[in-house]
Amino acid sequence: NRAGFLSLLDQRSDENLSSALAYLDLDRFKPVNDLYGHEAGDHVLRVVGKRLHATVRGSDAVARIGGDEFVVLSDCDGSDLERMAERLVGAVAEPIELPGGQTVQLGASVGWAIGEHTTSGELLRRADVALYLAKASDEIRVAEYNAEVATRDSDRRGTENELRRAIAEDELCLHAQPIVELSSGQAVSIEALVRWEHPERGLLSPGLFVPVAERSDLIIDLDRWVLAEAIRVASRLPAGSPKVSVNVSGRHLRSPELADFISSLLDDYRCPADRVQIEMTETHEGIDSDAALATVNRLRARGISVALDDFGTGFSSLTHLLRLPIDAVKIDRSMVSVIDKPEGSAVVDAIIGYCHAQQLDVVAEGVETGTQERLLRERGCGLAQGYYYSKPRPIMELLDEITAQAVGKAAR
Numbered sequence: 001n002r003a004g005f006l007s008l009l010d011q012r013s014d015e016n017l018s019s020a021l022a023y024l025d026l027d028r029f030k031p032v033n034d035l036y037g038h039e040a041g042d043h044v045l046r047v048v049g050k051r052l053h054a055t056v057r058g059s060d061a062v063a064r065i066g067g068d069e070f071v072v073l074s075d076c077d078g079s080d081l082e083r084m085a086e087r088l089v090g091a092v093a094e095p096i097e098l099p100g101g102q103t104v105q106l107g108a109s110v111g112w113a114i115g116e117h118t119t120s121g122e123l124l125r126r127a128d129v130a131l132y133l134a135k136a137s138d139e140i141r142v143a144e145y146n147a148e149v150a151t152r153d154s155d156r157r158g159t160e161n162e163l164r165r166a167i168a169e170d171e172l173c174l175h176a177q178p179i180v181e182l183s184s185g186q187a188v189s190i191e192a193l194v195r196w197e198h199p200e201r202g203l204l205s206p207g208l209f210v211p212v213a214e215r216s217d218l219i220i221d222l223d224r225w226v227l228a229e230a231i232r233v234a235s236r237l238p239a240g241s242p243k244v245s246v247n248v249s250g251r252h253l254r255s256p257e258l259a260d261f262i263s264s265l266l267d268d269y270r271c272p273a274d275r276v277q278i279e280m281t282e283t284h285e286g287i288d289s290d291a292a293l294a295t296v297n298r299l300r301a302r303g304i305s306v307a308l309d310d311f312g313t314g315f316s317s318l319t320h321l322l323r324l325p326i327d328a329v330k331i332d333r334s335m336v337s338v339i340d341k342p343e344g345s346a347v348v349d350a351i352i353g354y355c356h357a358q359q360l361d362v363v364a365e366g367v368e369t370g371t372q373e374r375l376l377r378e379r380g381c382g383l384a385q386g387y388y389y390s391k392p393r394p395i396m397e398l399l400d401e402i403t404a405q406a407v408g409k410a411a412r
Helices: 002-014 030-036 038-055 078-093 120-136 147-168 210-214 218-235 258-269 290-302 317-323 342-357 370-378 395-411
Strands: 019-027 061-066 069-074 107-115 142-144 172-181 187-198 202-204 243-248 276-281 305-311 328-331 361-364
Touching: 002 019, 002 061, 002 069, 002 120, 019 078, 019 120, 030 038, 038 061, 038 069, 038 078, 069 078, 078 107, 078 142, 107 120, 120 142, 120 147, 147 187, 147 210, 147 218, 172 218, 172 395, 187 218, 187 395, 210 218, 218 243, 218 258, 218 276, 218 395, 243 305, 258 276, 258 290, 276 290, 290 305, 328 342, 342 361
Parallel strands: 107 142, 187 243, 243 276, 276 305, 305 328, 328 361
Antiparallel strands: 019 069, 019 107, 061 069, 172 187, 187 202
């Protein structure tokens, strides 16, 4: 299906024909697989494919090019294509009855682009950029690749090229934030956080460049730099020092090379495995795939602990807790921020209770007030992290302070 579509797109490009391309991605498809199984997911994809065919013109080509992504190739103009994209979104939104009698309702995001004398790869890339814009917005479902988007895309590609150079020329650095034991107030671990020391723009936070890396293979290179630096730091710490925790991308977690790469770093730096923790973010796609599970099991077999980060922000939180072989759960800041409200406290109570039953450590993220800390302690939460304790700081500065505090307490 994908190969046939790409061949048709290449043919139109070779003949210098104007082409209009709509790139569609299903929303809320993954929970169908998680809750009802892959046979139900396959059924949904077939239904969606038939609906898309019924929505477009007979001369248009529809293809599924991977996962839950579809494309429509047409020769219509911009206004017609935009209207067609809206119809595609509406067709997908109609309820779908599963073979078992259950009903699910999906959504869709569409990016579209028109190209004349444009290569097939470039047209597909432009539609994909527009799709990314549609998916990133809470308000729009259909986005066009236009001059404004092209400017943003150019900026993104510029950032990507600069980041590639920054990794090669060692412009990155590590900051860290402590994770505190609520019963003692002591920092028991730290989370390593990457920063970019840009030669012209100064110190850049990860929100300005990590999303760019995640849209390309650069996220693997970025992960590897952070892992190497964090393990190097952990290897030089004296016994009893805080554990160093590192977040890895969902794409990297599915790579069969990740466990070997981390093991080789531990061996090269002679770093005990129990000084390192790997965090995986719940919202990252595929963290409960067979490949990711295999990686997690290998890491834990080596003695590395694994935490589920940002818990509560994904569609299938309970499914993740049941499937993933983890050692700790980090409650997302969005729930910690409403712990003083009945609905917030009830959810946090449930998470803490489940984790205690499964003998999992619980870390509350984004703690900013003494009231939040008190409520978390009353509910039996063991660990906390947030601005209430410390903002992210250069990793060695933070570790030196933690060591000095430990020495001072021992002396007293």
